[in-house]
Amino acid sequence: MNSTMAPNVSGVGAPGRRTVYSMCSMCSVRCPIEVTVEDGRAVWLQGNPHDNAIGASLCAKGAAGLALEYGDDQRPQTPLIRTGSRGGGQWRRASWNEALDYIADKLQETIEAFGPQGIMLSDRSGPFTDLTRTFVKALGSPNYFTHDCCCTANAHNASLSLFGFSSEGFIPDLGRVKHLVLYGRNVIECLAVKEAKAFMAALANGMRVTYIDPRATFTACKATRYWQVRPNSDYALNLAIIHQLLRQEAYDKDFVARYVSGMDHLREAVKDTTPEWQEPHTGVPAEQLRAFVREIALDAPHVIFNPGWGTARHKQSFHVSRTAMILNVLMGNIEIPGGNILAKPPEFYGRKGLNHLIDRVPKVEVPRVDGAGTTRPQWDPEIGMLHQAFAAMETGQPYGIGAYFAYRHDPITGLPDTEAAKRALDKLKLFVSIDVRYSEAGWFADVILPEATYLERANILCQMGGPVPDFSMRDQAIAPRFDSRPAWWIFREILRRMNIKEVLDFETIEELWNYQLDGTGVTIAKMREKGFVSLANAPRLTPREELKFPTPSGKIEIESAVLKPAGRPSLPPYEAKAAPVDDRFRLLIGRTATLTHGMSLNNPILNEIAPEQVLWIHPEAVFMLHGFGATVPLATRALGRGVADQHLQDGKLYDFDPAGGGCALTEAIVQIKPALAEGGNQ
Numbered sequence: 274m275n276s277t278m279a280p281n282v283s284g285v286g287a288p289g290r291r292t293v294y295s296m297c298s299m300c301s302v303r304c305p306i307e308v309t310v311e312d313g314r315a316v317w318l319q320g321n322p323h324d325n326a327i328g329a330s331l332c333a334k335g336a337a338g339l340a341l342e343y344g345d346d347q348r349p350q351t352p353l354i355r356t357g358s359r360g361g362g363q364w365r366r367a368s369w370n371e372a373l374d375y376i377a378d379k380l381q382e383t384i385e386a387f388g389p390q391g392i393m394l395s396d397r398s399g400p401f402t403d404l405t406r407t408f409v410k411a412l413g414s415p416n417y418f419t420h421d422c423c424c425t426a427n428a429h430n431a432s433l434s435l436f437g438f439s440s441e442g443f444i445p446d447l448g449r450v451k452h453l454v455l456y457g458r459n460v461i462e463c464l465a466v467k468e469a470k471a472f473m474a475a476l477a478n479g480m481r482v483t484y485i486d487p488r489a490t491f492t493a494c495k496a497t498r499y500w501q502v503r504p505n506s507d508y509a510l511n512l513a514i515i516h517q518l519l520r521q522e523a524y525d526k527d528f529v530a531r532y533v534s535g536m537d538h539l540r541e542a543v544k545d546t547t548p549e550w551q552e553p554h555t556g557v558p559a560e561q562l563r564a565f566v567r568e569i570a571l572d573a574p575h576v577i578f579n580p581g582w583g584t585a586r587h588k589q590s591f592h593v594s595r596t597a598m599i600l601n602v603l604m605g606n607i608e609i610p611g612g613n614i615l616a617k618p619p620e621f622y623g624r625k626g627l628n629h630l631i632d633r634v635p636k637v638e639v640p641r642v643d644g645a646g647t648t649r650p651q652w653d654p655e656i657g658m659l660h661q662a663f664a665a666m667e668t669g670q671p672y673g674i675g676a677y678f679a680y681r682h683d684p685i686t687g688l689p690d691t692e693a694a695k696r697a698l699d700k701l702k703l704f705v706s707i708d709v710r711y712s713e714a715g716w717f718a719d720v721i722l723p724e725a726t727y728l729e730r731a732n733i734l735c736q737m738g739g740p741v742p743d744f745s746m747r748d749q750a751i752a753p754r755f756d757s758r759p760a761w762w763i764f765r766e767i768l769r770r771m772n773i774k775e776v777l778d779f780e781t782i783e784e785l786w787n788y789q790l791d792g793t794g795v796t797i798a799k800m801r802e803k804g805f806v807s808l809a810n811a812p813r814l815t816p817r818e819e820l821k822f823p824t825p826s827g828k829i830e831i832e833s834a835v836l837k838p839a840g841r842p843s844l845p846p847y848e849a850k851a852a853p854v855d856d857r858f859r860l861l862i863g864r865t866a867t868l869t870h871g872m873s874l875n876n877p878i879l880n881e882i883a884p885e886q887v888l889w890i891h892p893e894a895v896f897m898l899h900g901f902g903a904t905v906p907l908a909t910r911a912l913g914r915g916v917a918d919q920h921l922q923d924g925k926l927y928d929f930d931p932a933g934g935g936c937a938l939t940e941a942i943v944q945i946k947p948a949l950a951e952g953g954n955q
């Protein structure tokens with residue numbers, strides 16, 4: 274048996290004062306940070322000042338990292354194996370050897386019953402997924418999933434169908450844009466520190482902002498124009514804006530002629546979607562829409578439409594995102610200063626990218642369980658569609674799923690309809706949560722494996738996309754305080770027990786990093802100097818005549834060659850939404866500046882400053898914050914605080930946007946009643 278000693282990087286725990294450059298993990302943005310360590314204890318966190326875009330800034334959640342580390346001992350401190358019923362809260366502490374052997378036995382059982390494709394993993398997505406994808410594929414399964422079916426799947430797949438790459442392929446040049454149009458993209462509260470700083474600086478420089486949301490957020494308060502639209506109506510709004518732009522011929526004709534196919538199809542789809550037509554659907558006065566179009570025609574091409582994620586959660590949100598992206602195309606804002614800049618691969622700057630772990634694994638030929646990329650050609654197999662894996666757990670179709678790893682992902686908090694999710698999970702032979710705290714999913718799991726926190730571990734290196742790509746590192750700042758381990762080590766140990774030794778055959782993280790860096794001209798020492806290495810000194814734009822899009826036709830496809838075989842129209846008619854009647858309302862959900870989903874309400878500092886979970890009421894919708902209503906008894910600060918939206922989204926686990934695949938969270942209807950006061954009076 275291999276040694277199960279904790280693998281620390283050298284120097285950790287040494288006496289004296291040290292500065293470690295790393296990456297925050299208090300939300301999924303992963304800002305660059307500087308950690309000050311004194312005698313083996315982290316004493317100060319701030320933004321990494323070597324990165325000018327962030328400087329020393331962190332958000333409140335990032336600054337509360339020390340409270341996660343030292344103030345929250347209500348976290349799994351050793352591996353735990355369930356002894357009672359699922360979710361019953363009875364556990365026994367186990368050594369790493371015991372827990373990993375237990376997992377290996379159950380994986381073997383799963384393989385015998387369903388084949389290796391019966392093993393799956395979901396994670397938080399992001400720049401470190403080379404490791405998790407490699408782990409799943411090494412086991413012989415294609416079933417890797419990100420959390421995206423409830424986040425950005427619709428926008429992601431919409432972008433693929435139009436440009437051939439995902440929505441992360443563009444980075445808005447906020448420094449030079451004249452007019453930013455945001456659809457529920459609450460930049461100020463749902464923040465990435467660098468973006469929020471760039472947004473505030475751009476506002477100070479005179480950037481105009483049109484903010485579209487049924488709810489007046491802080492970002493609405495900063496905007497130059499606010500449209501309080503009816504919920505889920507943005508597709509109608511976009512069809513009308515496009516109608517008006519085409520009518521006034523206020524679009525970039527040269528760009529369109531050269532790079533776009535399907536304009537006839539677009540003209541046909543919007544021929545009747547006038548400003549007057551959209552008014553009852555969206556609530557935006559026709560005259561205001563016309564004034565807006567006149568304004569953006571003057572500001573073009575420096576106008577950016579950002580569909581964000583907020584519109585990515587109903588049954589036509591794929592088409593909201595897609596038409597917002599078409600509006601960017603009509604503005605001609607692609608790959609120009611003040612427009613949407615293309616993310617560049619290292620090769621663009623004559624550099625070599627990191628070596629991938631996944632290249633060490635043979636290709637898996639079995640089709641995915643969710644049909645992504647096969648029966649659903651318009652769903653990206655790289656992110657998958659998690660709800661369809663739950664359907665397979667439940668029905669055994671198209672094949673059975675027996676073992677599930679949730680890594681840095683809480684699929685019970687992060688999927689609608691908790692009862693339905695638990696029903697499916699309860700069919701598994703093995704459900705493992707790898708987390709830094711007791712999540713709702715962890716509490717329902719068979720085994721909890723405590724990962725070392727982001728300050729206590731090193732990750733694989735990652736390549737961050739952008740106008741200039743870089744290599745970034747999450748380095749280990751302190752030794753683990755409890756019996757926890759980094760993910761690379763956990764996955765290696767499981768693979769070793771399954772006799773798949775060569776894939777993650779690294780004894781130390783430095784050995785793994787050296788494999789990743791081999792041939793790139795970058796060393797570990799260089800990485801440690803600042804925590805990142807930029808692959809070029811300054812961004813360069815692709816010359817316009819060299820622009821090519823990775824679609825089947827090489828053009829931006831308004832009529833999509835991917836959607837057609839899927840039997841999905843590229844520009845379907847808008848489906849009008851009736852307002853719920855009586856005391857019923859559409860349930861909208863979102864986030865606040867000081868919390869990350871369900872993971873931070875138990876943090877001692879964030880819990881203290883977390884807002885009350887008030888209900889915002891609009892004429893036909895209500896809004897509440899996601900992340901409240903925890904039920905895990907050991908998470909005592911979060912327990913019972915507020916209400917979980919996922920408990921109110923009955924039937925929504927298997928109700929999704931048929932084009933984009935994302936769960937139709939905001940199609941849920943709730944009834945509002947006054948609370949019973951004490952003594953039973955209303």
Ligand SMILES: Nc1nc2c(c(=O)[nH]1)N[C@H]1C(S)=C(S)[C@@H](COP(=O)(O)OP(=O)(O)OC[C@H]3O[C@@H](n4cnc5c(=O)[nH]c(N)nc54)[C@H](O)[C@@H]3O)O[C@H]1N2
Pocket residue numbers: 298300301396397420423424425582680681682683684686687688689690707708709710711712713724725726727862863869870871872899918919922938
């Ligand atoms: N009903 C409903 N569902 C939703 C949403 C909603 O509003 N309502 N929102 C959707 C959206 S936009 C998203 S992005 C997803 C988010 O869903 P998730 O991706 O599940 O959310 P997070 O809270 O970011 O993190 C998941 C888990 O990672 C753990 N974690 C944090 N740091 C670490 C670490 O360093 N290592 C390990 N191993 N684990 C760690 C946290 O403790 C948490 O349990 O949910 C989606 N689902």
Ligand SMILES: Nc1nc2c(c(=O)[nH]1)N[C@H]1C(S)=C(S)[C@@H](COP(=O)(O)OP(=O)(O)OC[C@H]3O[C@@H](n4cnc5c(=O)[nH]c(N)nc54)[C@H](O)[C@@H]3O)O[C@H]1N2
Pocket residue numbers: 300301424425455456457458459460462463464465485486487488490502503504505506507581582583584861862863864865866867868869870896939
């Ligand atoms: N502080 C903090 N920041 C975060 C996160 C976090 O947990 N905490 N999570 C990150 C993640 S994973 C995500 S996905 C993003 C989410 O970031 P955003 O998408 O910017 O914000 P959300 O709060 O999810 O909610 C979106 C807004 O959309 C509005 N909305 C709802 N329905 C509609 C509609 O039909 N049309 C329009 N136009 N608007 C609508 C809601 O009223 C809400 O104000 O935030 C990221 N940043």
Ligand code: SF4
Pocket residue numbers: 297298299300301302303304331332333334335336464465466
């Ligand atoms: S936005 Fe805040 S919590 Fe998220 S990574 Fe950056 S500093 Fe950390």
Ligand SMILES: [Mo]
Pocket residue numbers: 423424425582
């Ligand atoms: Mo998200």
